[in-house]
Amino acid sequence: MAGIIKKQILKHLSRFTKNLSPDKINLSTLKGEGQLTNLELDEEVLQNMLDLPTWLAVTRVYCNKAAIRFLDKVEVEMRTCEEPRPPNGPSPIAITAGQSEYGFAEKVVEGMSVRINSITIKVQARAFHASFELWQLQGNSLNPKWQRSDLRYTRITDPKRGEVLTFKEINWQTLRIEADAIEGDDHDLGSTPLRLITNQGRIRIALKRRIKDCNVLASKLLFILDDLLWVLTDSQLKAIIHYAKSLSEAMEKSAQQRKSMAAESLQTAPPSPGLHNLWTEPPLPPTSLPSNLSQYFDVFDVKESSYHTFISRLDLHICNDSSSVDEGL
Template sequence: MASLIKSQIIKNLARYTKNLSADNVNLSLFKGEGEFLNLQLDENVLHSVLHMPQWLRIEKVTCNRVSWKIPWTKLKTEAIAIKFDAIYVEISAIGPNDKPNSSVQLANTTSTKYGFIDKVIDSICFSINSVDIKFGSPGFQALLHASRIQLRSTNPLWQVADLRSTRIVHDKSDQVIFFKEVLLSAIKLEASVTAGCEDKPTPLRLITSHSSLKITVKKRISDSGIICGKLELVLDDILWVLSEKQLKASVAFVKSVVDIMRQSHEHTRNTTKDDKQTTGSTNSEKNPMKYDLETPYAQSPVNMSDKPIDRLFWRYNVLETSFHIVTSRIDFHFCGGLQSRRDSSTMQVLLDRLSLDYYPEHIAGATRQHWQKHDNISLSRSTWSHQLLTSFFDNNPHLNGYKKFLFEGALLMR
């Protein structure tokens, strides 16, 4: 029986790896334990699974040990635990003329109703001992090291609880919301610019500690499809000392990334334009996103019942995808040249409780009252932006049918 299950595991996971075989798989069926040793993942499949942009190419992904434990008799209340020892990743930024990762057609999964298996999968918890990501391009090299990473299921208050309390199932709206939290003990970033500077600058170094990523995901019950989500990165105090050379290097670092992204975007746009001219078709009529234009972001029904599940669902409901960064304190120290004490100078910049909110696909002209920290400034902005939008459609009446397909991206800094 164990050998049969092992062969099925290898059969289903072989497409994601390069060296998976019976020799590097250990399995104890009745204990619900097992491990993989010295895995090397397939870069092309991983690139397709993660939907990474074409200007990033995965060169190598390895993991020395993966172990898991399945509580067969307590799957309703306890999560499957998967532990990774050390993960090593190499990623490179490429230009439009470089060869990207090969596109892999993933197997289509049949849409099924959200059930017990989906609950078990959504509740899986991960722990990673260390992750090293090497990032390179013609203009710079970077190394990101993260240690002691944990992904766990929580209740809406971000507390570890019984798995049945980590999701809100609302049959009336055909939606389910579940909550995950990622804990990061330490992150170290080191970047070196190799081009764009006259002399070789001191590497950029940034170290953070005690960070967390709060994730809220909303799915449909009928087909288990993801509707939207919310990601919030909470950072602890950050102290960053930058010399004049390091500041110039950071500018060159950002410029190098922006240039690569711009070149890749232009290349993709030109390629897409050529494909459309060849096929003579567009995807404008195939947009799967459907919205009620009158109330696209309804926060709660007017005649909401007094049932506890209804109140709980609408209290923590996520209406659109958003990304947030919250910091308690960022302390920058900029230091001048040290050739002469008389000429050297320093400057300190302190940012207290800085927050960034990004809404990538907000329906143009729709309400923003459900946004975090919505205030009177946002209300005044909505007035004149709605006037501009109305004027645009009045001057272009042939576009009135595309109102529900007009989106805007918003980045807020507070």
């Protein structure tokens, strides 16, 4: 019995991994439990699922242990791209299921909730290298108003448009960020590491896919933090500006690539919305509730890809390097 179950697991998960074999699967058929160990995930598959911008490429993803609905420790390595990499491909979930359209396999996977004890994301850029460490992550599918509900209401499908909207939220208990200049890039910044530790936070993600091939048409990401206290020296502030400039050219090239591949969606970006419009309670049409599915789709539609950050309160202190500053945040 265990052998049959392992074959089914291999059949469905081999598309997502590089080194999955029967010896990495531990099963207890009596307890109904299963565990996978030492998995290296397919970085291209992850890029396609997350719709990452083409100025950023995943180079390695490793997970030491995975159980049903639970991951222990995940390591992700990325690099920035001076020239945009090829655009993201179709959904790997649909390909694995032998289908081309958004269907049952996508709905099952998107309906799963995930818990991760810790995740480390390392980013290598031309001017700096950075790491993001998050603890106690949870990922869930929510309804368009970012509330838990029946899974049937966590997506909006409009057959006339041939598009589907889905809504995810990832939250965590602690986030630690570190960044250092690449040696030799700027001597003045080489000894100016940046460090930031925050408590609870969350990311809300809305994805718009094409039904016929599951390709992501647009995505919207909102990074939310509550109160944030950050003490910076003037050299650290200089480092932040330097790092941002080093990324701006690559990000601009990626944006131009995306626009050229979706010329029909070119339009002037709307002004930055206030908090009340950032996916909390989107305004309904003037005439009460939407009268049909297309109007309801319009209310929550993702017109174009965008990325936002909201911090409810930022307490920023900037000091001279000669000052004595306690940075143990």
